[in-house]
Amino acid sequence: MRAGVILFDLADNIVGSDRTIVNLEGAWASISGSDAVRVNSVHDLPSDVLWLTNLNFNSFFRAGLSRHPNFRRSDWLRATLAQLIEELGVAANTTATHKTASTMAVLVQRVLNVAMKRYGVQPSARNGRLNADFAERLGVKRCAIPDDLYPIFQSIAEHPSVNVIHNINHTALAPTVTVRRNRLAHARRIMGTAVPSDSGWERMRRVQSDDGWLEKVETPFLVKAEITNVKPVIAEVLSWGGGSRNMRDWLTDIEWRVVRQYGT
Template sequence: MIYDNAKECTSGFASIAGGPATNVRQPEDLANNVIWLTNADFTTFRALGHQNVHNLRGNEFLRTRLDQIAADLGISLLGEYAHTSAPVLSMVVSRMVSLIAAGYQWKPGELANADSLYLNIKSRFPKDQYITNNPGLERALWAAYQPDSVVTKPHFNPNSIFLTLRVNRLAHAQAVMNCPVPDDAWEYVHENKLPVSQRERLAMCLEGDRPVLAEVELDMSRADSEYAQLTAFGKKTASRMELRKWVSHPELVWLTKVSPILIRSVYLSAGYRRLHEKHRMPDVLTNDSLMRLSYSAGLLAENHWVALATDEYHKGMRKKVLTSRAVWLRAADRAQCFAIARRAHDQGFFVTGYGAGGIRIQVTKSELWNVLSFCIENQMVSPDFAPLLKQEEENAYAASAA
């Protein structure tokens, strides 16, 4: 359902499984036997109580908003364009739902019954065992958990645009999930029991075969000034995070390449292990290499790994809880994204953030061809540039004619 005005959530165009779009006066007119994904503004969706309506889902349900999907596909949701765009989006979602139905075991009424798809998928996994008997380790895990990175606020430029460039979603999900995760048996090693030399401490952490959670001090004043800000250490989207005094093994590896680090103490896990077999992505996504070409499969794969790499609210304990697995998978994701962000920075692009297999950049329209070249060279998936390039050519022609 594409509302004419996402902040009002009344009339708009609706489509089912790629079928012709129909004009709808209000959400109450939508078929009751269909779950409707909408482009409703988050605040309005909540204010109107739509999160409690049995067949309505918000714009954040897939993690990628409908307007972002439309931008990726080179279509518009504005005005009458929504009449032709709604069937395209509904086909993408319908194909994804077919993959979900084939890949997971669902009971009647369980599919798409959560506020977010990744939470719905998480309900298919075995229940996690959380570390609740070790407050020090629990705090260390929270302090090491950073789901994404915000480098800097965009600067105002009337001729600039914002783009999200991504690694192929399915390929990225497979790469992140290949990262081994720690065993839940941990031991604390106080500073007094560590080597005296910082160089030896660092070598112990980096070269050992046991997972390390390290209490660190970063001296960004001595870091490479080009990349110090790009690390975005402790800077994430939305709310302020825990004081970042701890880092996990994967993050420590790449941070040491851009900043001097002092190690104060560490937690050591008994060893690395692979993800539980029931956490693996469904065969329907992995058995056919051509599935990487499917936008719908990419959306599902991203939600699958994010379901394994996100904290959750535990009703019994009345607080948010976190697994070491989530910390490690997010660190692996950010490590890969940082490498791409660094290459983009080196080519002169203004990087504003990164995470979940993508980087966000602010560029002028005249740089679009350079961005396209960067995507090809780095095997990145970019939005459809055709509408943007066409508009730039029309503007250039109008300027020359004037």
């Protein structure tokens, strides 16, 4: 397989404020072993060449190049193309762009040759990065969370965002990550929830001063309760008022059990 590099003139500004493509024309393209040439469109390029572009993730997808199996974004080699250009000393401040394109094309071709001939790696547009192709070829096991750790994530997964552990003081700009439970397990839990019918309801009066007796009720129920002192960390998830000024005071049995953990 042949490899090449294409350097778009305005790689960092190909999308206008109205989200339309304003520049995917004008670029230097080089196939390994050949001098770089000016191209006016990606359609001028041969389709039997793997092309490494200088477009980042967002620009690559906005330009629609993800639909073409022979184009790769700038981080296909893990390090970005700009980083490699800088490390090799062929940046724009010292080297003409067409020279940079031809130099990087040779590098990409050598990497591709080693990957395919020595390791049997077949580049796939599905993976996006060459290291993912290596992992697939070598049968590297994907990261998996042990089943016994899932209960720990149950309450975390119900919160919209969780602070990532970092070694600096907490600030408003601290990174966050959204934790989601396994979709299949969540679907089974929801589908397995008992849903009462429209008839057969019975009004029950409180039989004790506290709410411990409700734990013994095995059928679905609605309970009228006054919610106070909900922990701030969980308040935004509970959102019992749903944005209403008047917070509702009727809870289902499931909601009541959750409130008992985080409020009074």
